[in-house]
Amino acid sequence: MSHAHSPGDGGEHPAAPMVEEITDFEVLEIAVRELAIEHGLFSADDHRRFTEWAESIGPAAGSRLVAKAWTDPAFKARVMEDAVKACKEIGIDWAEPTGFGTPSDYMNLRVLEDTPTLHHVIVCTLCSCYPRPLLGMSPEWYRTTNYRRRLVRWPRQVLAEFGLILPPEVEVRVEDSNQKCRFMVLPVRPEGTENWSEEQLAQIVTRDCMIGVALPRPGRTADVHPVHKARRPVQGPAHSPEAANEHKK
Amino acid sequence: MPRNKAEKPRRTAGKARFNVGDRVRVKDLPNLFYSRTQMYVRGIVGTIAAYTYQDVIPEDEAFNRDGRLEQYYIVRFRQKDLWPEYPFDNDTVQTESPERWLEPADN
Amino acid sequence: MSAREQLRKQQELIGSLQPAIHLPQNWNYELEAPLYQAYVHPPHDVGGQFDVPVQYEEKEEEQWELDTYVTCEVLGWKGLWNSEERRRRADNDLGYALYLGIPYYGRWILAAARMLVDKNHISLVELVEKIAEVKARHAKK
Secondary structure, three states: OOOOOOOOOOOOOOOOOOOOOOOHHHHHHHHHHHHHHHOOOOOHHHHHHHHHHHHHOOOHHHHHHHHHHHHOHHHHHHHHHOHHHHHHHHOOOOOOOOOOOOOOOOOOEEEEEOEOOEEEEEEOOOOOOOOHHHHOOOOHHHHOHHHHHHOOOOHHHHHHHOOOOOOOOOEEEEEEOOOOOEEEEEOOOOOOOOOOOHHHHHHHOOHHHHHOOOOOOOOOOOOOOOEEOOOOEOOOOOOOHHHHOOOOO | OOOOHHHOOOOOOOOOOOOOOOEEEEOOOOOOOOOOOOHHHOOOEEEEEEEEEEEOOHHHHOOOOOOOOEEEEEEEEEHHHHOOOOOOOOOEEEEEEEHHHEEEOOO | OOHHHHHHHHHHHHHHOOOOOOOOOOOOOOOOHHHHHHHHOOOOOOOOOOOOOOOOOEEOOEHHHHHHHHHHHHHHHOOOOOHHHHHHHHHHHOOHHHHHHOOHHHHHHHHHHHHHHHOOOOOHHHHHHHHHHHHHHHHOO
């Protein structure tokens, strides 16, 4: 930055010019979207509608499903019988926003019920398939080749890195969601939650519990990981890591 | 012309070849360009755990090819059968597979 | 950055250096079967490969990443492609170097662009001219 003063400028430094840094990927996305709209492949309104849906999803819906299943055995039975249909009872329609489901999430949810001797944990070794309508967008670590390489072969080691260590008698079952089913873990209801309301129970069912890398327990209401901040983050409520911990939706 | 789900014809795959509880081996076809049958289960024997749905195979759908519908299954494997060094007896892995990738296991 | 953090970063950097065998004759007449299999192995099939413990983190989403996700899904919604094709293109056709090196949503948008050109919805010249135009638009600000 220049510190030279010219006569008559009152001794003030000129403001540095604002440089809008745009990445190659951002340029490419704008180019693709504008060309698609120009060619009538989709409309700006289509893009807006789908964006609205994407911003509406989050893990609070999954938390509600688990809390209701814990308190209502008949509901839990319906969840295990037909999870997509049962989701409608907690306000989630897997057919949204297109009427026939999203292109990537399909309509084949299966809920994996943990027991005291069976613990499920989910990975998509081939990409990052995730039950978006129920849990929102996947966390960054879930998408990494690192997690996808290791969880299926060294699950207990990876779980230990998340702070979860299970006894050898417990069967650790890795669910690799490599096709069109989408999965969510229904954890065992922890001790110390007797007589809790559904709202109280939902508070301790975090996203990590429904992936299977954490166990719910009283007092644990957030998944804590370091956060890599965005340079130009989404101007909306639903995609911050903090939002992933919100249970207020 | 790619179709979206609203246009997908409601054909059926016919009778499923395998039952829940059947022992099946994952085929190891040559691995070229695209597959959703993972390297780590090929040639391994597992157990049919559940039926899921009927659909075209990913190797066709990825190339916009109208293939026949097949039954998909969830197959369960013992970790000890997948990895030579795996130390825990009870642990398992489940993955999903279309019928053509499975054959009966000879015990 | 604390001294311990600096030490850890330096250890990671040293650990990332790998020797390579350099052969002046860098064209192959033959390939042994295992090497052929490794070259043609679909890149996305990584389950069971070796990797090391690392710090897993959350990532705040960039606006362009959300826009990319929506653009790709809307292209699917409108029948331009299906998600299996998207995964085939973004997770395999790019090849191993780009698969490991390009950011997650960067691969999505590259795959979408390539698909539109492959299927003749847009021409490559149209695409590169539009890219230049978008860049120029942002440079003026």
